[in-house]
Amino acid sequence: MDLKIASGTANTEERHAVDSLLGPPSETSHGAKRDEMGMRVSTGGESLRKLRHLLLPTLHSVNDRVGYISRGAINYISQRLDIAPAEIYGVATFYALFDTNERPARQVHVCVDLACRAASGCTENxxxxxxxxxxxxxxxERAPSVLVN
Ligand code: FES
Incomplete structure (x- = not known):
């Protein structure tokens, strides 16, 4: 896959979070290597696609270790799993327990879904x-619910 990587580089903590799950990066783990003439040769497409199921565990690993998923972390995950950054961003922003912006160490998630809204009257507003x-x-069954991370 021809990835378009935007600015943002993973810091050491983010790299460790990803590498602890996927193993250390190798020359071919980015889906490309250099031939004897120095030309970029794409490799590992099928084998990288087999790692696709590791996207959510990788996002969990970064989120648990760092507290949020930065643009740099998304770029690094993209390189390691050969998944477009936009697709990773879409997954990371779909789930409410992930965040792509830095947030405080302690987070209070208040459920505003139907059962809890009926029990507490609490809404987003x-x-x-x-x-x-x-x-x-x-x-x-225990509404209203709150999760403290
Ligand atoms: S609706 Fe709040 S926990 Fe299910």
């Missing part, structure tokens, strides 16, 4: 300052 609105946290 009435949350206390600093609280993060969350979709269903999976504990509807």
């Amino acid at each position: 009435t949350l206390p300052e600093g609280a993060i609105p969350s979709p269903c946290l999976g504990t509807c």
Whole structure:
């Protein structure tokens, strides 16, 4: 895949989070290597596609270790898994427990889905300052639900 990498470089902590799951990077782990004349030769497309299922665990690893998923981390994951950064960004922003912006070490996720909204009357517009609105946290029977990370 011909990846278009935007600015942003993963820091050491982000690289460790990714490498702890995927193993250390090798010359071919970026999907390309150089031939004897120094020309870039794409390799490993099929083998890299087999690693695609590791996208969510990799995002979890970075999010758990660093607290959020930066542009640099997305670029590094893109290179390691040969997945377009836009696609990774789409996955990272789909799930409410991931964030692509730096956030405080302690986060309070308040469920604003149906059961909790009915139990508490809390909506995205009435949350206390600093609280993060969350979709269903999976504990509807005990509504209202809050998750502190
Ligand atoms: S609706 Fe709030 S935990 Fe399910």
